[in-house]
Amino acid sequence: MNKPIEKSSRLRLHYLDGLRGLAALYVVLVHIEPKLGATLPLFWSLFGKTLKYGGFAVAIFIALSGYVLMLPVSRSQSGYISSTLVDYIKRRSRRILPPYYAALLFSLLLAFAVFLLENVSEFRWNEIAGEGPFSPKFTFIDVLSHLLLVHNLSPVTHMTINPPMWSVATEWQIYFIFPLILLPVWRRFGLLASVITAFVISLLPIYLFNGLFESASPWYLGVFALGMAAAEIGFSTKPKLVEMRNSLPWGALSIMFNLVAFITEWRKLGLHIWIGHSFFGIASACLFIYCTKFITDGKKAPLILKIFEHPLAVDLGTISYSLYLTHGPILSLVRYGLFNLQLPAGAFATASYLFGTIASLIFAYLFYLLFEKPFMSNFLQKRKLQDTNFQHPTNTKKL
Template structure:
């Protein structure tokens, strides 16, 4: 989500590069969905070898979930791992993620009902509206109006775990917290095949809890910044952790990888956490400068909206513009990319201006109403004086 967390750039002492990671991850998901529509048969690789890497959009969600844990733990890490009140935390999360999500849900339902449903899905039903509206679509089945919404429910559910994770960090330390979460999740994975009650927990994508916890651990870099050789070694440690996983995925291919997402995601948790710790510490500098460049940072500022609305846009363009004119294949794929990427980005930017960015800038109903009144007063023409 892939993710509705408050960006570090909105906090004092902005952490360079993290908005860029979020923006590139969201863009990768757009490319992934263009790839799936152009070359049917996923998870089988039915397209050209040079586009095979676009089959792995799932791993962008891995980045989102880890980054979500990191971003939400930044402030607690700077204040003794304390959340600052459960009620306040819940209100801020709801204010941040629900308005754009619900607006995107209305948009997605309208597209699915009036134009074209999502691939492999029927028209949304009343259950679709209820389950997606309440963010429990990962628990209860119904036709999905948006192929990207599955991860938003998981992330929202992880918010409920954050206070407990922080409590464990205060009592036992961040490393012990990650170890405890990992032990529980690995036990679920090992028992799921033989114990039906445990197997039901797999609907929650439990490995994402480890990724979320790894992000919380990475935020500890801000509480006790690493220096010297250790700081310089973080990017190399991240690279060393990810290379074996990438090599395994490349050798085994997408069919095996999709069937083993649970274990592959767990294997990626150290690399994802180390990458965030490195970037938060300003290393490697060339990568941080790239991620913090204006275009990429700008993309990150509305990445949540891009993630939320791109799927219906891509499907509509493919169904009405590309598919009638091009057979599935490379040409249709390139045309879809050329259309869907800029249209999705521009549409998401406009969507964010209405439904996401105002809720970032104004932290409550009163502040938002005051901003709207001020905007309307500036837009209202000033009456001319008599005789003018």
């Protein structure tokens, strides 16, 4: 018989960071443009076909957010987020906004540099050479919508400046729906009702108002709720959920729903994209329960959990948000540099993946140190403790 989970124990789920890091690296590879007119060699052509599922990586990010934010709620006695709603928003703002605005500023400065070069020299931004997730051509409305984190709501603005940022706006909006709608529904009507509510809210505008807000991929709210469900199933003390946690084959279910996700994503079937993403969200939720159960039960980790918990994967997860925010402009700059070398198709593809990935990782790490780490909770707590110790009367001296 498994020991009950101690709610007061400190649980370390390093695999979540590893999974987040690998997903971010996949997004970088997806956004590399290895083509340059000529047909790619067979290997690179086949490799490119494995990089057509960037939406699945975003689904992992969103499901992870739902899982992580729901964890303390599921493990608490109250069923509420810790502290007040205002404090919750402050914590989310501190974690998300400083790196986001820093990356936005970097993108705008880079665009301004392109503008200056075009006006003081013969340089002209080549759309083919700079093809990728960055655009130096945008309007004031583009900038304003990015500043307000609403650019994802319009097909006109959601892919401008730094295209991957659209999902940050979607996640930011979900942060408000979570405590204001999903948690109250969960407390009053249960877990299933919360998941259904999330999908109804997200899909109604698409089907009732002719695709309204479809550019924001609102179905990720449902994926977020699936992450919430995984946390509740993984840590609830309710008899039915405990039985579900201990009886269902979560690993096999994750594999099955992964297969369904890839099948429903097949374009020839003509299904809406939200269906494949939702099945992948279910697969991710099952994976979270599967991996966490091995940790809480103290069992030997399976291979997939060892991969996610590998130090390199965990380190990658540490900088994953910075990597996601900044890789677009970096990839475009690398492509621009390689474009002028007039390399053969195979060499250009090889160099694009190699140097694009390395440059993105290096820049993301530096960006993380400057604009993300100082705003993380643990860092702030340690700094506050150091400041308190320094200011303690026994440690101060009159000058």
